Amino acid sequence: MRRWTSLPGGVKFLLGIAALFLVLFIANSTLNRYVLHVITLIGIYSVATTSLNLTNGYTGLFSLGHAGFMAVGAYVATLLTFPVRLRIAYNLPLLPSFLGGPEYQWPFLPALIVGGIVAAIAALFVGAPVLRLRGHYLSVASLGFMVIITTLAKGLKDLTRGAAGIQAIPRYTNIWWVYAWLVVTIYVIWRLLNSSYGRAMLAIRESETAAQSQGIHPMRYKLLSFVIGAFFAGIAGGLYAHFARSIRPYEFSFYMTFHIVIMLIIGGAGTLLGPTVGAAIVIALKYVLKPVEEGLGIYGLVEIIYALMLIGVMLWRPEGIAGGVNPLKFLMPKRKGGS
Amino acid sequence: MFTATYVAQQLLNGIVLGSMYALLALGMTVVYGILRLINFAHGALVTVGAFTFFGIFVVLGWPFALALVAALVVGGVMGFLLDLVGYRKLRGGPEVSLLITSLGIYILLENFIKLLATPQPYAFRPPAFLVQLHNVGGVAFRTVDVFIVAVSVLIMVAFALFVKRTKLGIAMRATAESVEAAQLVGIGVNQVVAVAFVLGSAVAAITGFMWGAKYGQISYDMGFMAGVKAFVAIVIGGIGSIPGAMIGGFILGLVETLAVGFLPPGFAEYRDAIVFTLLILVLLLRPTGIMGRKEAV
Numbered sequence: 014m015r016r017w018t019s020l021p022g023g024v025k026f027l028l029g030i031a032a033l034f035l036v037l038f039i040a041n042s043t044l045n046r047y048v049l050h051v052i053t054l055i056g057i058y059s060v061a062t063t064s065l066n067l068t069n070g071y072t073g074l075f076s077l078g079h080a081g082f083m084a085v086g087a088y089v090a091t092l093l094t095f096p097v098r099l100r101i102a103y104n105l106p107l108l109p110s111f112l113g114g115p116e117y118q119w120p121f122l123p124a125l126i127v128g129g130i131v132a133a134i135a136a137l138f139v140g141a142p143v144l145r146l147r148g149h150y151l152s153v154a155s156l157g158f159m160v161i162i163t164t165l166a167k168g169l170k171d172l173t174r175g176a177a178g179i180q181a182i183p184r185y186t187n188i189w190w191v192y193a194w195l196v197v198t199i200y201v202i203w204r205l206l207n208s209s210y211g212r213a214m215l216a217i218r219e220s221e222t223a224a225q226s227q228g229i230h231p232m233r234y235k236l237l238s239f240v241i242g243a244f245f246a247g248i249a250g251g252l253y254a255h256f257a258r259s260i261r262p263y264e265f266s267f268y269m270t271f272h273i274v275i276m277l278i279i280g281g282a283g284t285l286l287g288p289t290v291g292a293a294i295v296i297a298l299k300y301v302l303k304p305v306e307e308g309l310g311i312y313g314l315v316e317i318i319y320a321l322m323l324i325g326v327m328l329w330r331p332e333g334i335a336g337g338v339n340p341l342k343f344l345m346p347k348r349k350g351g352s
Numbered sequence: 353m354f355t356a357t358y359v360a361q362q363l364l365n366g367i368v369l370g371s372m373y374a375l376l377a378l379g380m381t382v383v384y385g386i387l388r389l390i391n392f393a394h395g396a397l398v399t400v401g402a403f404t405f406f407g408i409f410v411v412l413g414w415p416f417a418l419a420l421v422a423a424l425v426v427g428g429v430m431g432f433l434l435d436l437v438g439y440r441k442l443r444g445g446p447e448v449s450l451l452i453t454s455l456g457i458y459i460l461l462e463n464f465i466k467l468l469a470t471p472q473p474y475a476f477r478p479p480a481f482l483v484q485l486h487n488v489g490g491v492a493f494r495t496v497d498v499f500i501v502a503v504s505v506l507i508m509v510a511f512a513l514f515v516k517r518t519k520l521g522i523a524m525r526a527t528a529e530s531v532e533a534a535q536l537v538g539i540g541v542n543q544v545v546a547v548a549f550v551l552g553s554a555v556a557a558i559t560g561f562m563w564g565a566k567y568g569q570i571s572y573d574m575g576f577m578a579g580v581k582a583f584v585a586i587v588i589g590g591i592g593s594i595p596g597a598m599i600g601g602f603i604l605g606l607v608e609t610l611a612v613g614f615l616p617p618g619f620a621e622y623r624d625a626i627v628f629t630l631l632i633l634v635l636l637l638r639p640t641g642i643m644g645r646k647e648a649v
Contacts, residue, residue, distance in 0.1 A: 075448045142636050148447050149390045153583055154635055157628030164625035168618075267576065271459060278452055312471055313463035313572075320460035327453045328441055 026203070030196055037192055049188060055289075055296045056191035057252045062276040062288035063198045064245030069274075070282035071206060072238040073218030074144065077270050078155030079246050081162035082132040084265035086247025087254035088166060088173055090128035091182050093119035094255065099181055104174060121185040125194075125251040132247025133240045135162075140239040144232065147221075159270060166262035178261030179254075186256035194252060195289070198245045203285055205241070214238050218283075275323050281333025290335045295319065354614065357490035362613035363606070368497045368566060370605025371504035375559045376582035377589065377597035378511060379552025385528035385592050386545055387443065389450040393434055394556055395579020396461035399572060401427050401557025402564040403465055406476060416479045420561060427557025430461075431549040439549075440542065458576065466572040473571035476564035483565075496565045503562070507555060508598055515594060520547060528592065577624065581608075584631045590641030599642055604630075 040052060061083060068074045092105065097118050100107055107115035119127075143154045166173050173179065205211045213234045216224035221231050254260045272295060280291020299315050306314045326333060380394050401423040409419035438457050442449050477483075482496040515521035527534040527544045535541055563578065564570040581604060589600025604627065611619070611626045619626075634641065 075451065142632060146635055146639075149388075149451050150587075150635060150639075152448075152451060153390060153580065153587075154628075154632055156580065157584075157631050160628050161625045164622055168621050168625075271455060274452070274455065311467050313466035316459055316463035317467065320456045320458075320463065323456035324438065324453055324460065327449050327456065328438075331445075331449055 022207075026200070033192065033196070037188055041188055051296060051300050053186065053188050053191050053256060055293050056188065056195050057186070057249055057256060058273065058276060058292040058296055059195050059289040060191070060198050060252065061246055061249035061273050062280065062292050063195070063202060064242045064249065065273050065277055066282060066284075066288045067202055067205075067214075067242040067245075068238050069277060070284070070287075071202075071211070071218060072214040072235060074235060074239065075148070075152045076155040076239070076242075077152045077274070078139070078157075078159040078162075079242075079273050080265040080267075080269035081155075081159035082136060082243040082246035083250030083253065083269065084159075084162050084166055084260075084262070085132040085135050085243075086125075086128035086250030087260050087265065088128075088179075088250075089131045089247070090124045090251030091179055091254045091260060092172070093124035093127060094121060094183055094185065095179070096181075096183060103179065103181070105179065106172060121190070121255065125248055128251040129244040129247035132250070133244040136240045136243030137236065140236045144235045144239060156267075156270070159266070163262045163266050166265070173262070176262060178259055178264075180259040182254055182258045182260070184255060184258050186252050191252055191256075194248055198248070199285060199289075201241070201245075206285075210234060210237060272319070275319050277333075279322055279326050279333060281336035284333065284335045287333050287335035291333070294334070358613075360489075360491045362610055364491060364493055364497065365613070366606035366609035367602065368500050368605070369609055370602035371501050372559050372562055372566070372578070372601075373582055373585045373605050374598040374601025375504050375507060375555050375562075376578060377585040377601045378508065378594065379555045380579075380582050381586045381589075381592070381594060381597040382524065382528075382548045382552055383545075384586065386524070386531065386541075386548060387439070387450060388447050389439065389454060390583055391552075392451070392454040392576075392579060393438075393457040393461060394552065394582065395575035395577070396458045396465075397427050397430060397553045397556035398560040398563060398575035398578050399465055399570070400430055400461060400575075401560030402476070402570040402574065403469060403560075403572075404557065405561040406474060406564065406570060409479075410477060420558070423557045423561050424554045427560075428550045428554035430557075431551075431553025432546055434553070435546050435549040440545075443545075458579075462572055462576070469572060471572065473569050476568055476570045478565040496562075500562045500566060503558070507558075511551070512594070520544070524548060581627055584627055586641075587631055588634050588641055590643035593641070593643040596641055596643030603642075 037052075041049065044052075061079065065076070065079045068076050093108070093112070095103070095105055095118070097107075097116055099105075108117055113119065139155075139158050143151060143158065146154055167176050169175075206215070213224065213229045214237075216227065216229055217231050217234055225231055250265070276291035276295045277288055278291070279294060280289065281287030298318065302315045302318065306312060330336070376394065376398065380391055383389055383391050383394075404423040404426045405419045408414050408422050409416060434457055438453055439450060442453055478496060482494065482499060484495050486493055486495070513521075515525060523534065523539045524544050524547065526537070526539060527541055531541055534544070559578075560570075560575070563574065582601070585600035585604040586597050587600070588603055589596030589598065607630060608623055608627055612623050
């Protein structure tokens, strides 16, 4: 029998997917709806965090605008799938003819993808100026972009119903959709990292000047990383909208960005599975502690614990929980001798 | 439609808001100059100051001056502790880890206040003499507006003198220039950074009181936007320049107020979007700001 580690990466990946869906299948048929709700939410945030990891973890661009792209994806997908008969009651615009006409209601998958594409296009326009900046200028400018998006979502009342938000969104998102998209996201990023594009991104993260001297055009790769990240952020937003069934502008604000950043840092920026680990920890903690918080009336407890975890990780384990740890270590052949 | 009094009124409001931004920018730029850290936690100190004043003056009913001094002291002590516990260990590491830590500290402080107080905003009633209404030639203002502008100018002048004339101030400028060179000539960098944090945080706490007194309401999340906008002010004025930060603060306050005052009513809700569009424009067109020196952006 061949050893696990000597299997080609593709086979390992397929086995991993099979195992994941087997676990999900068992979970889906045995666990109650509340736990499944939490597991689905973990999946959605894993997609968001994994996509943030591409820019923040691998390319070294510390963007704080991720919630903005999620908002774009969420609103676009929602406007496409919203039921025709409810549109008038909710004061939402009917679709123009090039999007299928007023009688057309989009199926879920194409709507999600269009949401992702619009988010990616937004990233292209935002990225072109913002990615010229370095370090924290980029962070604050992308945060500013996110503020602009949420203000627009509040202001463009004809399109988004403003601060009231959109309710009664069809609930298409389920555990299968979410984890299928998570697998796609991880796969795309994994393939990307093992290509010349990914190597270039990692080189830019380590030293932009050195990368440039090797003939890498930093702007092109930064933009690529930003756009792909935004696409999957848009997907995560669309999944979220069709899961929560209601979206409001303020949901996609600082706190959503912060939570995704916390998941990324706790899990381990720049590791493939770290984001998922981080998302699972942060979301599970929230659902475990929510009853405590409400029962004792100490609102803010969960956030305090998040903040302490974030600071703790930064001080004592900056590589994150998954950083430098191979979860499949016990399958590795044992090293003999010294070192 | 836009009469002279209306314009004067808007200008006055802009200057009052600008003074507060300038005070926040002052504290932030000193820390930024030395550590290259956008201290998101600076905004939380605004909230801390406002709630300290509120707790002592409104809840306990102690005298005004005492409450003000308490806010100042609590802010300063918090700044000292944040530097000591949070940032000192991370110095010299990647810049982004300081940024992430300051985000964490912001979330920690904000939610700690939320936990101690409640998620609902509080009505903030400053002492009666501060809310007295005046009217000069049709321009209405309260004593608190005069107080804000006067105290801001006072603090800025004092700070400028401190940085120019005192030994510690000169050491601070030297450290901002180059940490290594400052160490070589025997400046205690840790001490200088601590002083920068204490002064900046104390000023931020006072700004929190001003903010509450001006707008009549305080809430646990009031500081975030104020802090981020203070950074926008720094960028406008020019990173690393103390006078630049003050000018940037006034410009930002005026732009924000005038945009809301003179654009059609529907634009009022876009005020934050306007501020950040301004930020992105400045970063693209003139990344050194008004007074800044050249630095790779």
